[in-house]
Amino acid sequence: MPEGEKPANVYVSALEQLRGAVEKLKLDPGVARLLALPKRELTVHFPVRMDDGSLQIFTGHRVQHSVLRGPAKGGIRYHPDVTLDEVRALAMWMTWKCAVVNIPFGGGKGGVVCNPKVMSLGELERLTRRYTTEITPIIGPEQDIPAPDVYTNPQTMAWLMDTYSMHKGHTVRAVVTGKPVSIGGSEGRVEATGRGVVITGLEAAKRLGMDITRCTVAVQGFGNVGAVAAQLIEREGARVIAVSDSRGGICNPKGLSVSAVLAHKAKSGSVVGFPGSEPVSNEELLTLKCDILIPSALEEQITERNAARIHARLIVEGANGPTTPAADRILFDRGITVVPDILANSGGVTVSYFEWVQGIQEFFWTEEEVNERLKAILTRAYGQVHDMADKHRTDLRNGALMLAVSRVAEALRIRGVYP
Ligand code: NAD
Numbered sequence: 261m262p263e264g265e266k267p268a269n270v271y272v273s274a275l276e277q278l279r280g281a282v283e284k285l286k287l288d289p290g291v292a293r294l295l296a297l298p299k300r301e302l303t304v305h306f307p308v309r310m311d312d313g314s315l316q317i318f319t320g321h322r323v324q325h326s327v328l329r330g331p332a333k334g335g336i337r338y339h340p341d342v343t344l345d346e347v348r349a350l351a352m353w354m355t356w357k358c359a360v361v362n363i364p365f366g367g368g369k370g371g372v373v374c375n376p377k378v379m380s381l382g383e384l385e386r387l388t389r390r391y392t393t394e395i396t397p398i399i400g401p402e403q404d405i406p407a408p409d410v411y412t413n414p415q416t417m418a419w420l421m422d423t424y425s426m427h428k429g430h431t432v433r434a435v436v437t438g439k440p441v442s443i444g445g446s447e448g449r450v451e452a453t454g455r456g457v458v459i460t461g462l463e464a465a466k467r468l469g470m471d472i473t474r475c476t477v478a479v480q481g482f483g484n485v486g487a488v489a490a491q492l493i494e495r496e497g498a499r500v501i502a503v504s505d506s507r508g509g510i511c512n513p514k515g516l517s518v519s520a521v522l523a524h525k526a527k528s529g530s531v532v533g534f535p536g537s538e539p540v541s542n543e544e545l546l547t548l549k550c551d552i553l554i555p556s557a558l559e560e561q562i563t564e565r566n567a568a569r570i571h572a573r574l575i576v577e578g579a580n581g582p583t584t585p586a587a588d589r590i591l592f593d594r595g596i597t598v599v600p601d602i603l604a605n606s607g608g609v610t611v612s613y614f615e616w617v618q619g620i621q622e623f624f625w626t627e628e629e630v631n632e633r634l635k636a637i638l639t640r641a642y643g644q645v646h647d648m649a650d651k652h653r654t655d656l657r658n659g660a661l662m663l664a665v666s667r668v669a670e671a672l673r674i675r676g677v678y679p
Pocket of ligand 1: 408409410411412453480481482483484485486503505506531544555557558559578579580605606608609
């Protein structure tokens with residue numbers, strides 16, 4: 261954290277996690293300090309003409325935590341609660357995420373403080389195009405490659421690619437990932453994060469001796485990550501008993517039909533009110549009786565307040581940072597396995613890497629090829645994280661962080677310090 265600033269909780273958590281890995285790896289203090297700081301931060305304030313003719317000024321950030329292993333990579337979030345500290349934490353996690361699956365990227369993240377729920381499509385397009393223009397000096401296929409995050413989607417990425425391409429005078433596909441397939445997106449990208457959650461969750465369940473067809477599952481957050489994870493784990497034979505979104509949750513111990521819940525949400529805008537289900541709050545959902553819990557909404561959901569009451573034997577982190585370090589310790593002591601975010605939700609960035617490769621080569625793969633390569637990368641990464649955790653008698657989060665941090669530190673060691 262830059263000197264003299266008080267960081268937000270999520271950044272404190274990210275730094276605390278890093279400190280744990282750094283101590284176990286016995287890293288040089290100078291290297292540790294470098295890894296704790298973002299390499300580059302850009303904050304922009306910019307105007308957008310609203311539909312009613314007024315001018316509104318928005319604030320956006322783009323943070324590049326590390327470019328030691330390759331261009332910065334990470335999503336862009338549109339949310340009223342976006343802060344620079346949150347973006348810093350998310351950028352740092354992206355560095356570890358790319359390193360843990362061993363793809364040639366560093367970590368970055370962006371965010372705009374806005375409430376997309378009350379903005380029209382035209383306002384969102386103008387906001388995206390202006391924000392893209394403001395951050396254009398530091399993004400590009402070889403510098404920093406944005407992607408979707410909370411409340412941004414393939415359409416947002418299409419506007420971003422188009423705006424960047426207009427400035428360059430030619431189409432630059434590889435400046436962004438998570439764009440629609442029709443303009444160079446990758447098959448399988450939309451489902452990739454949820455698919456990765458299920459691939460790593462199944463690996464963990466297998467090692468814990470859990471039979472997935474006898475497992476019950478609760479999923480917090482029913483967006484791109486949570487809804488896909490719910491669908492795919494149901495397809496593996498598990499019973500999804502609860503899901504939620506920002507308006508609340510629903511529960512049925514006998515099992516919910518995920519496709520029917522999706523149809524209900526598409527019609528009504530929320531999972532709430534799904535016929536045959538009982539309402540549960542987002543807080544209650546986390547402590548329901550179930551075997552597998554998949555938090556897939558926002559940060560800091562599992563804390564020291566509720567960690568002792570969690571029933572699940574296995575937690576697979578679809579969201580970034582859903583568990584605080586204090587909660588992690590409680591869960592570890594209680595023997596609950598946590599597949600950490602930087603491994604569990606790395607399917608998205610892995611297929612983003614595939615999309616970037618396809619964009620540069622102008623040679624596109626089938627969905628089967630994408631899914632097969634994704635499974636191979638995540639299964640290998642899971643094994644490596646598991647071995648690291650075993651060797652150091654620690655949990656999977658520390659194992660994953662140690663693996664990632666050691667890879668980034670090795671890149672620094674071998675490249676050397678300039679000049
Ligand atoms: P999304 O916008 O598609 O979905 C978010 C979901 O969470 C929505 O259902 C929303 O209603 C719900 N939600 C919002 N606030 C909530 C609250 N307070 N309580 C419960 N639910 C709430 O976003 P997404 O892409 O699915 O991202 C979800 C999480 O996964 C984020 O932490 C994101 O950083 C992380 N993630 C996303 C990707 C990706 O490829 N999309 C990749 C890695 C990590």
